[in-house]
Amino acid sequence: MQERVRRAILTSKNVTILPHSNADPDALGSACVLAYLVNKINPVANVRIVVSDGIGGECKDLARLCIEMNIRIEAVKRFQQVETRIEDLCILVDVASTEHLRYAKQILKTCKTIAILDHHSIHNYETDLFTNSEVIYLVDPAASSTAEIVYRFINEFNVKVESDFLKILLAGIIWDTKRFQRISSNTFKYVNEMIERGVQYAETIKLVENVKPVYSRIARIKCLLRHRGFKATINNKEIYIAISEVGAYESDCASTLITIGYDIAFIINTDESLKILRIIYRARENLIEDVKLDVYENIIKKLTDLFGGGGGGHKGAGGAVLRTFNVETVIAEIIKILNRISGNNLVEFVENRVG
Template identity: 30%
Template sequence: MKNLSKLNDFFESIKPQKVGIVTHVNADPDSVGSACGIYVLLRDYFNIKRARVIFPEGPSRLSKKLMAKYTILKDYAESVSEEDAYIIVDAQSLETLGREKNEILSKPFFIIDHHQLNDVMVRKAYDYVIREEVSACILVYEMLKEARLSCHVNVLNLLAAGIIFDSKRFLRATPRAFKVIYELLRQGIHYNEIIEVLSEEMDVSERIARLKAAKRASLYKSGKWIIAFANVSAFEASAARALIELGADLAFVASESKGHLRISARSTSKFYKETSINLALDVMKTLCTVMEGTGGGHKTAAGFNGRGRLNDAFNFLIRKLEKLLGYKLSSIT
């Protein structure tokens, strides 16, 4: 009951009248599933009646589709409004809270996350439940299980959808992910239906971003590794995945607008296993030492969100990789 005890201590100390459950902007299925699970936990276990889910700047199109199919929330908010405390779920960094960041940080908050988080965010929190996993929904499911709550099948479906989505249909998986999905199947989730809901055609603007990344990519070689750098205006994570699918071992895709900089990094499992380079700890967090912003994520998938110039960031990353790999990066023309 350790995780529930931490959350209980938070509520006992703060004694909030209104609690906001907050995710990152453009909340994806993992954010939605974990936020809805925490909402049920607060309502049915902690008996907190004035809790609401906040998706800053709104959920993604796919998430809206999931919530319409598996209804749990009567409504949700897209901005904060006089909450006394917050539960931050699946946010990865302060910057991903969007325009609500300063208001949220002005109140006590508790973190539930599956990313390797920036130390600043963790230090500011009252307490946290953080463990690297493929999905935040795994952590939330385990908390609901600790509480011995019997959840409506729609809650279970949303938790399963989050795990399936963030694991890329188990291309990235852990024993715990398979264990949780097994238990959810035993409880009656609609697995095939969830897969169908998640199988939406890629938006044309996302397809264009992926193609532009391929067209604009600057390619480098270090030993046997192929490393790609590219810039787009949106869908950085998807574009980085596309470069990996095309054959890069490591890819960085960035967008820059009015001084604001976002970078997504992806690597193959083979690259991590043979080099031990952790994109969150060894690369993106070090970028925060030379640029204003926050960085974090996972071993093979990480990001940076802050301020700076794209060229400066890429130059830093090239020098950092040369140091980590022990080879000069040679341009591929």
């Protein structure tokens, strides 16, 4: 499989690397190092990274470092900003669903070869986007992160890489494993190799640890003020579920709700311009094992089946784009599903505001 990728890289002139929209350190870091690898293997290739919806606040420093290393990143916030050309090779990086490419999705139709590099266990690809392309799947759900898969490539292709690129990959691993809370059997071995090759661990942590901007703080406060809380009893165990809505920083909103004690948090964000709605979830993984609830399969999938759209994710995190603009209907549907799963053992918390 690696040989097919190497051949595709060697014979390509235009290469576009596509991380998921609003790229996080795993997606952007992997894309950045991959761009470098492609040029190492094929120095005449025109390589660019195209990312929709900009870059997540948590990887601004990482993006800066990547640009300093002469990697070309195009951030697109509208359809019109996507510059299409004939692509010899497109590489999807950390993309669980083609919906997560957002504005950059149309690029896929121009690609002769599409390589999919990912570690998600559940995928949702609009395969008619692939009909004119040769597709190479490089998916490894056992990997802790996409960065880990890219690191393996460096070893397999036997490419010498500057330590700043390894630092970027390590940042991706730290981010996606939530500082090594969920690892693969190779994670520590790879991290050790990176450190032996000159990566400073303390410096790397700083890359993904920058202070949250004030907007994130406001989004988290609004998220708390707006949320609805529920208690469901499933298999004789009580689980706590939150639903909220914010205009940005959905994942900060979700992790805030999980931090205060919820087991599952659903966050909705509507997109005026595209007339769609995005929903993301976070869930405590151990509890989900206890009550045998797969948030993606049992809840999110039901929503995409009903409203249209697509998504992807892990047991602990994921999301979808829904082809509707009606928040109330979506929330009513989530409540309906939770009622069904819990055998009508769902109670909403009702509290008055202070004062």
